[in-house]
Amino acid sequence: MLTIENLYFSYTGSAPWLLENVDFHLAGGEYISIVGNNGSGKSTLLKIILGFLKPVSGTVTRRARRIGYVPQRSASDASFPITVEEVIHSYGKLLHLKKIDVDQVLSVTGMEGYKKQLMGSLSGGQHQKVLIARALMGSPDLLILDEPSTGVDLTSQRDIYKELDTLHKDKGVTILAVEHNLAEAGKVSDRLYHVEHGHGHLCSVRHYIEEYIEKEGGHV
Numbered sequence: 701m702l703t704i705e706n707l708y709f710s711y712t713g714s715a716p717w718l719l720e721n722v723d724f725h726l727a728g729g730e731y732i733s734i735v736g737n738n739g740s741g742k743s744t745l746l747k748i749i750l751g752f753l754k755p756v757s758g759t760v761t762r763r764a765r766r767i768g769y770v771p772q773r774s775a776s777d778a779s780f781p782i783t784v785e786e787v788i789h790s791y792g793k794l795l796h797l798k799k800i801d802v803d804q805v806l807s808v809t810g811m812e813g814y815k816k817q818l819m820g821s822l823s824g825g826q827h828q829k830v831l832i833a834r835a836l837m838g839s840p841d842l843l844i845l846d847e848p849s850t851g852v853d854l855t856s857q858r859d860i861y862k863e864l865d866t867l868h869k870d871k872g873v874t875i876l877a878v879e880h881n882l883a884e885a886g887k888v889s890d891r892l893y894h895v896e897h898g899h900g901h902l903c904s905v906r907h908y909i910e911e912y913i914e915k916e917g918g919h920v
C-alpha cells in the first residue's frame with residue numbers, strides 16, 4: 701500500500717536531518733500507529749507520505765487507490781462558520797462525487813443528527829467523527845489520521861477507536877495514524893512505528909511499552 705525507501709528530510713533541505721535513512725512499509729489491511737516524542741518528525745513524515753512535502757532524497761511509493769485524510773485538529777477549525785453538511789458537500793465536490801447523500805456519509809460515524817450544526821458548536825469527539833466520516837467519502841482504501849483523539853474526552857476516544865477498529869477489521873481499510881494516545885491506539889493497532897532521533901523502526905505495542913518503562917525507570 702505504501703513503501704518509503706532511504707528517505708532524508710529537513711526543512712532547510714540539508715543536514716542536520718529531521719528524518720534520516722527512513723525505511724517504512726505499510727501492507728494492505730494493516731493498522732500502524734506512528735509514535736514518538738514531540739518534535740520527533742511524526743507529522744512531517746505524514747505530510748511527506750501525503751505528498752504535501754517533498755523528501756530531500758529517497759522514494760515514497762503510494763499504491764493506494766484513494767487516500768482519506770483526517771488532519772490534526774486546530775483551534776481555527778472552531779471559529780470558521782460552516783455547518784456539518786456544508787463540510788460534507790464541499791468535500792464531495794472536491795472529490796467530484798456525482799451524488800452526495802449527507803445522511804449516509806455521516807451515518808458511518810453516527811453523526812447524521814448533527815448535519816445542521818455549525819462545526820464550531822460540536823464537541824471535540826463529535827468534530828473528529830465528522831472529519832472521519834468526511835475522510836471516508838469516496839471509499840478510500842487507505843485512511844491517514846494525525847492525532848485523531850486530541851482534545852477528545854475519554855468516552856468519545858473509545859467511540860472513535862471502536863470505529864477505527866471496525867473500519868480496519870470489518871471493512872479492510874488500511875490505517876496509518878500519528879498517535880500520542882497509546883492507551884487507546886495501542887489496543888487497535890497491529891504495530892507501532894517509533895520515530896526517534898531521525899530514525900524509525902517498527903515494533904509491537906508491548907515492545908514499545910517495555911522499552912518506555914525501561915527508559916523511564918519503571919513509570920508509564
Ligand SMILES: Nc1ncnc2c1ncn2[C@@H]1O[C@H](COP(=O)(O)OP(=O)(O)OP(=O)(O)O)[C@@H](O)[C@H]1O
Pocket residue numbers: 711718736737738739740741742743744745
Ligand atoms: N514548516 C516547518 N518549518 C520548519 N520547521 C518545522 C516546520 N514544521 C515543523 N517543523 C519542525 O520540525 C520538527 C518536527 O515537527 P513535527 O510536527 O513533524 O513533529 P511531531 O513529532 O509531529 O511533533 P508533535 O508530537 O509535537 O506533534 C519540530 O522541531 C518542528 O518545530
